[in-house]
Amino acid sequence: MKILAISGSLRASSSNTAILMAVRELAPSSSEIKLFDGLDLLPHFNPDRETESIPSLEYFREEIKKCDxxxxxxxEYAHGIPGTxxxxxxxxxxxxxxxxxPIGIINATPMYEGRNFAQESLVEILQTMSAVVLPENTLAITKVKSKLDSDGKVIDLKLAQELTNLIISLIKLVK
Ligand SMILES: Cc1cc2nc3c(=O)[nH]c(=O)nc-3n(C[C@H](O)[C@H](O)[C@H](O)COP(=O)(O)O)c2cc1C
Incomplete structure (x- = not known):
């Protein structure tokens, strides 16, 4: 069972990337979660270049093909998903x-409860692309900074359980 993890943040100390690392620890040992680190190597999208041989793009497409x-x-950036x-x-x-x-979607913000525009948008985009997104495989995390320690480890037990439930549900969907 291979799962490709993609963080929407390029920040070195990103809380969203930290959440993905935490899910990697919490997931059953039968699953392999690989963090994709090439988002910023992709050129700007241009339909004229879609069939060109672009190594960073070929790598991205291959990694998606290989995963379950x-x-x-x-x-969320300005109520949308990050441009990258x-x-x-x-x-x-x-x-x-x-x-x-099958896609799992998590959005982590340091803010308090409120409308999650980025998650709504991401669900819409991925469903339009005919990916499989189910409500049980989505999670919105508020006040994320209080739920991680300085090493990025999850210290909030409820969050750890929610992340475990999400990854198990995603694996069940694949099976
Ligand atoms: C340009 C920019 C726009 C932002 N807009 C929002 C927003 O609309 N909603 C929100 O909840 N947080 C917003 N934030 C705060 C981010 O949620 C916060 O910086 C978060 O820590 C980024 O995730 P990361 O730690 O994974 O990099 C914004 C941050 C930046 C830099």
Whole structure:
């Protein structure tokens, strides 16, 4: 069971990336969670270049093809998803690697409860791309900074349980 984890944040000390690392620790040992680290190497999306041989793009497409499911954890930027993440997704609309692929979606924010525009948008985008997104495989995390320690480890037991439930549910969906 291979799961490709994609963080929507390029920050070195990103809380969204930290959440993905935490899920890697919490997931059953039968699953392999690989963090994709090439989001910022992809060129700007240009439909004229979709069939060009671009190594960073070929790597991205191959990594999606090889995995059984994708887990995205992303911040919200100005009530939308980060441009780097949308850029990456645009590159696989036409080539179709995400069609029928089960996807887990997590959004982590240091803010308090409120409308989660980025998650709503990400669900809409991925469903439009014919990926499989179920409500039980989505999670919105508020006040994330209080739930992680200085090493990025999850210290909130409720959050640890929610992350475990999400990854088990995603694995069940694949099976
Ligand atoms: C340009 C920018 C826009 C932001 N807009 C929002 C927003 O609309 N909603 C929100 O909850 N947080 C917003 N934030 C705060 C991010 O949620 C916060 O910086 C978060 O820690 C980023 O995730 P990361 O730690 O994984 O990098 C914004 C941050 C930046 C840098």
């Amino acid at each position: 499911a994708v887990l995205i954890c992303s911040p 993440l949308k850029n990456a997704l645009d590159w696989v609309v036409g080539s179709g690697e995400l069609i029928g692929k």
